[in-house]
Amino acid sequence: MTMMIPPSEETPGAGLAEQELIVPELAEQDSALTAAEAQERGLAPSVKSRSMLRRGWEVFRENKLALASLGLALFMIGFCFLGPLFYHTDQVHTNLENVLCPPSASHPLGCDNVGYDVLGRLMIAGQTSIEVGVAAAVVAVLFGTLYGALAGFVGGPLDSLMMRLVDAGLSIPYITVLIILSVIFHPNKITMIFVIAAFYWLAVARLIRGETLTLRTREYVQAVKVIGGRKSRAITRHIVPNAIGTIIVQGTFAVADAIIILAGLGFLGLGVQPPDTDWGTMLSGGLTYLQSSQSYWWLIYPAGICIILICIAFNFIGDALRDAFETRLQRR
Amino acid sequence: MAPLLEIEDLHTHIVLREGTVRAVDGVSLYVDPGETLGIVGESGSGKTMTALSIMDLLPVGGHIADGSIHLDGRQISGLSDEQMRNIRGNEIGMIFQDPLTSLNPTMTVGRQIAEAVQLHREVSREQAMDRAAEVLGLVGLPRPKERLDEYPHQFSGGMRQRVMIAMALACEPKLLIADEPTTALDVTIQKQILELIDGLRQRLGMSVILVTHDLGVIAGRADRVAVMYAGRIAETTSTTTLFANPRHPYTEALFHALPDKAAETRERLYSIPGAPPDLIHPPQGCRFAPRCRYAQAHCREEEPQLRGETVGHTFACFYPVGETERGGQRAPAAAAAAARTEAPAEHFAKVPGEVVLATKDLVKDFPVTSGILQRRVGSVSAVAGVSFDIRHGETFGLVGESGCGKTTIGRLMVGLEKATAGTISFGTVDLAGVSGREYRRLRRKIQYMFQDSYASLDPRMRAGSILREPMVVQGIGSRREQERSVTEMLENVGLPGSSVERYPHEFSGGQRQRLGFARALMLRPELIVADEPVSALDVSIQAQVLNMMSALQRDLGLTYLFISHDLAVVRYLSNHIGVMYLGKLVEVGPAEEVYLTPAHPYTRGLIDSAPVADPVAEKAKVKAGVTGELPSAINPPSGCRFRTRCPFAQEVCAEVEPPLRPFSEQGHMAACHFPLEVPLSLETSLAAEPS
């Protein structure tokens, strides 16, 4: 369980960035016959200019792994939210007759320790995991971005103070505080969202502040002042649009991290309470029966694999998004 | 005498995702023992790839596809990596452009040099370090033994390049390859380094391959030259012959694009249209034909081979220019002469009008902090009391090396920095004190052109929006009117109307500079501050931008503050020149007076150090230049700041700071106790002999 962002991945098919760095002389080569010049000289018709978003999407599209991951993520979401419409099970009333029943025709993945059908429970748990994961990510990124951008742009002692607070927060091992908070506040979905976001926003704030600092020194931001524009214009029209890429990438990773954090708490029995459940809570059942004489594999594998699948999907998507935003920006 | 290095029909390819770039496409060269071969070309010409091919240091995806390279008669192309390693650093040494990034930042300088020794000689650690100290002394580093344990970042730029040279020479190679060795250095340091390389070459009996884009450097240092274009050699001969009688149209065009030659006549620079060809699919026929003013149909079909009337001078052209052996002139040469004069002769603004901007005792200090509480422990004196005037309609050129404060002054003009003291009078307003609404209103009068256009254009905005933004911010005109203005401006700067839809990354370097300039013009300012607007451009593109700036100045009645380190460009464009050193204005006056009769020793040194594209003039400059290193800006020398490097310095120079004194009626002033010219109205014998 990490709150670390994976470093930039050279996804296959986007390996050009590295080579562009080694051969600066050829950079002129690549742009030697730009569309503009070609038109000037009456050569081939001009290529339609594409916006950042379009080009980013095209790079993303070329990346097979990213597309597959997108598909996987959509499939998982569909499975969790649309699945119960097709596959009806009772997820509210326990059924002590079916306790720990092995997989069968009527229960494809067996039953858990209080008789719930595991497959159906998987869907319900998935809904919680995904909802809380996405919501916590959104809240954390929103708040973290505002805070970090403000600190980065204002600078000076206010920035120092704000960042000291963030450093302080990041110094606390989040898991201990999350556990304590879960003990104090009886958790439901909403509180879990805020509890997780309460920690995750710190990392986002630090990152966005760094990004803002970098962008602030960019000459095109200074140029705004030279033409007579106000600071607010520099922020809204120039800094934020150029930081959007980073924000979106962070948000994607944040979803994966939030799902794992929630699962961890659930595993410890400190997450959402029955009859609500999430994938992590399902796995705590697996722990209880781990040492028994027979293997209750359906208590372990399904929920765990679901977590892995959706997190891999979001990680790959986030990575591909980062490449899509970065490589195009570097290209001269 | 057999040549030391022979390259025969070299083909170097780089495999990229979008295709294979034929970076070097049939190049043959040779280097004799003890001589300097210069390889000159613009970006994309293949000169660096040729140099890297010799030792097989090609980047990922690069390989030698064909041809052979022989060193001292032995073939070195196609060797295994292990065999090649015996040659690298041992028989052939190489130095690169940027000494800061080319040295390992976490290893001491001594160890890096010793490593070069230990790789090729059976010596102990101590012996290697001794050799390192010896070599550091050889390259002119004072107290080498003490500096062995220091790290690269503790050295200045020039010192770092000396370290690189020391590393390359540690095993006394027969050949030194220098790839743009001085491009990243100040001009005075550049001269020191080039002299060092030359001196070492003679002392060690080495050959040197000097790869550069700077024709002035070639003129001064190379015995023979090869001009490269689009992966092939366009022309090769001895340096004197090349400059005296270029035969290839590309070489001729390059000379015509240089501001050096045009400075006296102030005529329009020749700018080569178009751009170099795509080397993934090189064109059929002569590669320069699409841009050549003499091209015929034949040129586009068949590729010319290198040939020449004399052995020493070969060129690849069907219709060469210049004088033939038989003394006649071919017809195209006449066309060339005609082409040059067809542009309007009077291409510069006339007599400048009244003063639009005057700075007085301008001071800018940057605080230096350290310690827990970030207390201010000192300050960098970036601008230390500068006063000058800019007149309406003129170009005022501010020239100097790194750390002189010229960029800071530019930024002070447009409010990107706040002055610590002094005034900047624009009409009746003191720019140094404005802020808020008044500041924003003043933007309509003074605008700024950034040095790096790529960084100064928001990559997420289309060109049209970028150009409209100044008007949007100032609330000028409706959208329609703004768009019309944009179209008009694009035409003014020579960009196609379709540019409005494009993003910055879709333009070439020269085009981006034009965009930056267009943006500066949108508000129809009176004064434009241009910070190094052409420094990052190739010679041919530079000419385009300079022509554009001159033409627009004349047409729109603009005034320029032109900031640059390139004396030739400044001299070409400016009516008045101000020379800065370490935050002080050491000399100012009409351009011709300052350039031809400089009064300050630093100006003289600057002029002498700047390479000029004329071998005869370069040879005559043997002894001149500026010695020493730039002192710290946190603790500048007392009195005259230049005294630590000045050959005429006396005691008084350390005690009393020299004031600006007039040297002519036209406003030529310099700050020196022992100037090179006789100051106005001073009959005393203080003045030294003019040199």
Place this chain on the structure above:
Amino acid sequence: MVGYLIRRIGQAIIVLFIVTVVTLALVHLFPGGPIPALLGPRATVAQVAYYNHLYGFDQPFYLQYIKWVGQILHGNFGYSAKLNISVAALIAQDLPKTIVLVGLGTIVSLAFGIPLGMYQAVHRYTAGDYALTGVAFLGYATPTFFVALLLVEWFAVDTHFFPPFAPQSSSALGVLSQPRALVLPVAAFAFVLFALWSRYMRSSVMDNLVQDYVRTARAKGAGERRVLWGHIFRNSLTSIVTLLGLSLPTLVAGAIFIEVVFNYPGMGLAFYNAALNVDYQVLLGFTVLATVATIVGNLLADIGYAILDPRVRYS
């Protein structure tokens, strides 16, 4: 360098202050205060008031804070009524075992992660690189506790290679004396960390491979081996060192989950039990301890960075 250090220590102290204040404030979030939870639901109002006064909970916050900090500085972390042992003693007993687990796990993960990351960078875009990348992504996506569950399921329950429970001992040495029982917990701990180090090392080495100084080294005649180990390795380590310093919260979390799954008698398990029992003194004490460790970790990372990068040292 000294100035740099002093500045960092000063910052660390400020951070420590903020954190301890926040941590103490957390106590006040317990509904009604910590006493009702301690005494149970049947405590009378008088009893609650009595204990509130005894522990000083009726005093203003800042007084409580000062008293508490004073106690901590004297090594007094309070007393666990549930376990009938002083928190300090509990820490002294259980922390060494956690340190064994975390230490071994970190060392193992570094021992695999760093070389494999370098291998991946040198042989990038080959099958081996893709395979290891896949493993790393798996590591990012798999919660630590699930790795632990799987390992127990495969190697202990299904196949009996290793015992399913961690060594049960009251001392660190006792734990070390049962190496077979340590394998699974350490492996589970190391797996996710391994993913982290190998990715960052790969990225760092790839960045360095295209730097100019590498080209200079090759131009001197250095072979690939020398370039990699003599030049690139040290310059790539800086990112790992920084990461190590920042990774303490991750290590703490990992410790808690592993100890719970394996029933490993360390500080993590003790913390978990304290959470279930609402033994707030233990919770507070451990949180403060972990926080101090994190701050010290950051500091050590900065020092390590300065050692590795002379530009920081001499600036």
